[in-house]
Amino acid sequence: MALRVVAAEDSYLIREGLAALLHADPELDLVARVPTLPELQRAVADHRPDVVVTDVRMPPGLRDEGIRAAEELAAGHPSTGVVVLSQYVEPDWALRLFTPGAAGRAYLLKERIGDLDTLRRAIGAVAAGGTVLDPQVVEALVAARSGRAASPLAGLTGREREVLELVAEGLSNGAVADRLRLGDRAVEKHITNVFGKLGLESGDDAVHRRVRAVLVYLSATSG
Template sequence: MGLKVVVAEDSYLIREGLRSLLSGQDELDLVAAVSTLPELLAAVRRHAPDVVVTDVRMPPGDSDEGVRAAESFAREYPELGVVVLSQYVEPEWALRLFDPSAVRRAYLLKERVGDVEHLGAAIRAVAGGGSMLDPAVVQALVGAQVKHERSPLSRLTPREKQVLGLMATGLSNAAIAGRLVLTERAVEKHITSVLSKLDLDPEDGQIHRRVRAVLAYLSAVEG
């Protein structure tokens, strides 16, 4: 028996595409595919899934239903992982999704869902208690803050900014080292420097906390 997954997406073509992708993965068990927020809530109650993959906008309001569902699940089903899909980079939604009290969250752009390995990695990450943030969202958040001269992000070197972006997406130190062609020891030094410059705890080694810490920081300076 694989991880039980519920999909919520109002677009028929995308919903069926997700059904096809996930049904082909032996470690995943797609138990329901729905199109509205009420149907999603009912499917979670009925099937008790391990992970929900949901569009951020759905009927009845077509606004932020996916994020509101994640906020509700954090209270009612704290062990439930949620992967939110969005067509655009929306920093506000990402910041809400990764509220400091939330875990088991991923925020991906819809253009990436055709990559079954990427989507599967996000599902497995949230099911295991971790988090994942689409690199494009990280780049938008970091890029917006670097423009502010008083932002501590301006203290970072170009390499440290690269490391920060990869760290926030949920990559391990080893994965970051591979991506940047560095040793793990060099990556550890960069991360320690980044967290120090951003006044974040360098001893926090949990990936989902690192994601939330970066987002919380960016939220504070954005305000």
């Protein structure tokens, strides 16, 4: 069965372009497209979609409505996946989106709307309870890091911080092991220690905890 999708975007042109892309995929069923948070809330109540694709800023406040919608869905409709689209890199929003226990979330830059394959993969991933973080968000934040003194990373050892930095650059455990000339088990142990020191719940999905750890790192080291 096709995934039922609600799209929320206040710009008419972007909303209609997004609708056209979603309509072009036979595996997606766009059941509603709306321009505001209150209309998104009504559409979710009426249609019970599998996935919501939403702009991060919408009327009435044009602030963080997309994140608020994701938080409300986590409480009231936890099985509904959410893809949040943002014009800019916003680490604080990303951290709110990927709160512990909030599965089925994606954070993409809005320019991804034109890439149907990327958008489709994100929709499919969150519908299945997965997590997606735009690689350009990671790249931009890593490039902008300035090493703040007051940091949640202060409790990490030098080696743990090295491991986390490489994870934030997108390296797999095996690639981290090769770069640092460590064994796979040593890298796994360091990552487990990082999760614990950053307060990431052991009950969360491993991929979700990895994304949260990266977000904490990027938030703490970006200017």
